[in-house]
Amino acid sequence: MLIRNKLMLRFTLLVLGIQVGFSAFIFYFNASMRAQRFEHRLTNSALLAGRLLVRTHKLETGILGSLRRGDLLTLPAEQVSIYGPDNSLRYSSADNIDQAVNRARLAGLRPAQPMKYPAVGHREAIGLVFLQEPNSDPYRIFVSAEDRIGWAQLRQLGLLLVLGNVGALVLTILAGWFFAGAALRPVARITRQAGRISATNLGRRLSEGNGRDELAQLAHAFNGMLAGLEQSFESQKSFLAHASHELRTPLTTLTGTLETALAYDATLPEARQSLAQSLDAARHLSALTNGLLNLAKADGALPAFAPVRLDECLNQALQFARAKYPGREWRLSFGEFPTETEADPFMVPGNAELLVTALLNLLDNAGKYSSGPVRTELAYADADTLRVRVTDAGPGLTQEELRHIYEPLYRASGALGRPGYGLGLPLTQRVVQRHGGRLEITSAPGAGTTATVWLPAA
Structure with a gap:
């Protein structure tokens, strides 16, 4: 069922329930008031008969005088019966009254307490x-009649309520259809706009309306998702373009060298030279493939994290960096860290192998491009966060280059002609993010580069 139909149905049922409940209350209230009013009229009729017939002693003498039997009747189909102190019938307004019912009710009457009996059809009694006097013998008076006007008014009220509810139901359905359509019109607009977005035009965005209601929040979240998808698509396209180029170069070199060797190498020295060139191309291809696999590994499922000493990971990465760049000066310092704790202050939850790889990539970049010493600092940024900072004295990066350094296989202008494939920083960033941390690169041309990693402490 469409949301519009659901909203209209629920709105209609809610309003209908309120209408029916309110109508039932009005009908019950009027029915109760009618019964009370007619009971009061029956009581007054009984008192009037007592004053005119009992208190004037007309029933004791048996002489009604100028009164006739029907003169006391003021209600539709009224019947009046009066019994004396000896439970004998003294007066009856008609001869066809069923006195057996009245005689059965004599014992249940109490002074100063009128008794109302269940209605028989529309006849109420x-x-x-x-009492003639306060201490006189009691007479018992029974009065019954039909409240024809009251019942007619109650039927008219019921008919009016039914017709009113039917009319209100029709208006409620129309109003529900209109307001549900008005409420969902922004959703329909978002649906149309989303339908026009495809992989070829991810730059489109949804209208966020007034920017305040829930639909605006939905559109904002959807736009954020589109921005992420667009960035992912662009990164994927850039990655594929660079990967195809980087993989094609060593493959072409390897294939060309082997074909040349097969066609022209006639001596062992020439063959060995061709094999050496082929081996270099194969190693280049292997290193590039391993880098791509490591990048995919960082994006995939990671092994369960365990407590890892970050200082040991950093020392291991520094050993690899010193071995690779023996002529570079490497400086390690420790900043502030908690002293009032018995736990290891450098413990973080994570995977030691990935953390060593990430730190080594930062140190490798610093050693590759720095013309002076590389400074490394391990410290606490706050009570719950460890910080590793690597600073080099290299040529630095422009702001345009900083915007692309996390793209796989991207290489800045200063990296051209130097070994590498543009996979170190993207891999490091993803490893740090998978560990719940953050990587930030700050640089300026001629001012060197600083890479800072924040990781949650265990």
């Missing part, structure tokens, strides 16, 4: 004890 009451009985009461009437």
Whole structure:
């Protein structure tokens, strides 16, 4: 079922429930008031009969005088029966009254307490004890009648409520359809806009409307997702372009060298030279492939993390860097760290192999491009975060280059002609992010480069 239909149905059922409940309350209230009013009229009729017939002693003498049997009747189909102190019938407004019912009710009457009896059809009855004087013998009076006007008014009220509810139901359905459509119109607009977005035009964005309601928040979240997808697509395209180029070069060299050797090398020295060139191309291809595999590994599922000493990972990375760049000066310093703790202050949750690889990539870049000493610092950025900072004295990077350094296989202008494939920083960034940390590169032309890693402490 469409959301519009669901909203309209729920809105209609809610309003209908409120209407029916309110109508039932009005009908019940009026029915109760009608019963109370008619009971009061029956009681007044019984008291009037007692005053005119009992208190004037007309029933004791048996002479009604100028009164006729029907003169006391003021209600539709009214019947009046009066019983004396000896439970004998003294007066009856008609001869066809079923006195057996009244005689059965005589014992249940109490002074000063009118008794209302269950209605038979539309005929309602009451009985009461009437005294000529405070200490006189009691007479018992029964009055019954039909509240034709009251019932007619109640039926008219019920019909009016039914017609009103039917009309209100129709209006509610129309209003629900209109307001559900109005409420979902922005959703329809977002749907149309989203339908026009494809892999070829990810630069499109959804309208965020007033920027405040839930639909605006949905559009904002969707736009953020589109921005991430666009960036991922662009990174993927850049990665594929660079990867195809980088992989094609050593493959072409390897293939050309082997074909040349097969066609022209006639002596062992010439063959050995061709094999050496082929081996260099194969090593280049192997190193590039390993870098791509490491990058994919960082994006995939990682092994379960365990407590790792970050200072040991850094020392191991420094040993590899010193062995690779023996002429470079490497300086290690320690900043502030907690002293009032018995736990190892340099412990972080993670994978030691990946952390060593990430730190070694930073040190390798610093050793490759620095013309002076490389300074490394391990410290606490705050009570819960460890910080590793690597600073070199290299040529630095421009702001345009800084925007692309995390793209796989991207190489800055200063890196051309130097060994490397543009995979170190992207791999380092992903390893740090997978460990819940953050990598930041700051640089300026001629001012060197500083790489800072923040990792959550164990």
